[in-house]
Amino acid sequence: DQNFNAEAFVSAISKRVNELELKDRVELMADELYNQYEASYLDGLSQIRNILGPENEEETGMFLNYYWIMPLAKYVEKYGLNDFNASMTAIEEITKRNTGEYAIRPYLKQHTSKTLTRMKRWSKSPNKHLRRLSSEGLRPRLPWAKKLDIFIQDPQPILPILAQLKDDPSKYVQKSVANCINDILKDNLSTGKKLIEDWNNKDIGKERKWIIKHALRNLLKADDNWAKKMI
Numbered sequence: 478d479q480n481f482n483a484e485a486f487v488s489a490i491s492k493r494v495n496e497l498e499l500k501d502r503v504e505l506m507a508d509e510l511y512n513q514y515e516a517s518y519l520d521g522l523s524q525i526r527n528i529l530g531p532e533n534e535e536e537t538g539m540f541l542n543y544y545w546i547m548p549l550a551k552y553v554e555k556y557g558l559n560d561f562n563a564s565m566t567a568i569e570e571i572t573k574r575n576t577g578e579y580a581i582r583p584y585l586k587q588h589t590s591k592t593l594t595r596m597k598r599w600s601k602s603p604n605k606h607l608r609r610l611s612s613e614g615l616r617p618r619l620p621w622a623k624k625l626d627i628f629i630q631d632p633q634p635i636l637p638i639l640a641q642l643k644d645d646p647s648k649y650v651q652k653s654v655a656n657c658i659n660d661i662l663k664d665n666l667s668t669g670k671k672l673i674e675d676w677n678n679k680d681i682g683k684e685r686k687w688i689i690k691h692a693l694r695n696l697l698k699a700d701d702n703w704a705k706k707m708i
Contacts, residue, residue: 478524486513500621504555506548511556518556522567525549532573536605536649546575554580558587565595572610579622581614589627593634600641605649611638612653618660632661632668643676644684651684655691662696673707 489509494502514521529549533542550571557564564584568577584592600611613619615635617628628635635657642654662669673689689707690697696704 478527481513481524486510503547503551507551507555510548510552519560519563521552522557522560522563525552525567526570529570529574532604533575533606536647543575546571550575550577550580553577554583558583561588561591565592568610569599569607573604573606576606576613577610578613578616578619581610582619582622582625585614585625586627589634593638597638597641600638605645605647608642608645608647609650609653612642612650612657616653616657616660617664629664632665635661636668636672639672640676643688644682646684648687651688652691655688658688658692659695662692670703677707 486509489512490505493505497505510521511518514524529546530543535542550568553564553567553571557567561584564580568580568584571577571580581592581596596611596614599607602608602611615625615628615638616622617625617632617635619625639654639657642650645651645654658669658672661672669692673692676685677689686708693701693704693707697708
């Protein structure tokens with residue numbers, strides 16, 4: 478991008494970055510990117526789409542591949558709420574390379590119904606990263622992120638998406654689904670138990686069995702009798 482002043486961008490970051498922890502460094506870079514495009518979110522977004530590179534074919538997390546995309550995801554998370562469709566498309570592309578699990582959360586708070594509809598669509602995607610995002614982004618207690626109180630109070634909107642993923646062939650997705658159920662069990666034990674009991678039927682396969690066992694790990698450590706019956 479000929480209009481992007483790389484020297485000014487690097488200079489602005491260099492003055493402050495050493496004193497910051499990782500999350501704050503990511504946010505600083507996102508803020509300076511926004512400043513470079515003179516607070517025009519869509520101008521910056523169009524350039525972000527051009528530099529993402531090829532999709533990540535591996536089942537890897539955010540620190541192993543494409544970690545440099547984290548500030549780009551923060552840019553969408555922080556500045557894109559008023560441009561819903563463009564931001565959703567950007568999150569789709571970002572998560573195919575790194576993760577959109579943090580970027581999606583303010584959209585779930587501010588545009589709950591529209592974002593859930595989009596995530597339900599992602600749960601049916603042939604792309605494993607999008608399927609994983611449809612679960613991971615909904616986690617009520619996602620590490621490193623603010624809690625999603627709306628789903629701590631009522632996890633029911635999460636359940637249809639998890640049901641779509643209950644037999645997913647990807648271990649990457651299975652782990653996310655299990656972690657999401659584990660989150661639900663912490664705050665809504667009866668809802669989590671009913672979900673697992675409903676899934677634990679004659680049609681259960683090895684993928685779903687693994688999800689259930691991993692979701693129950695905390696209860697199993699506590700020697701919970703109900704949990705032991707479920708595996």
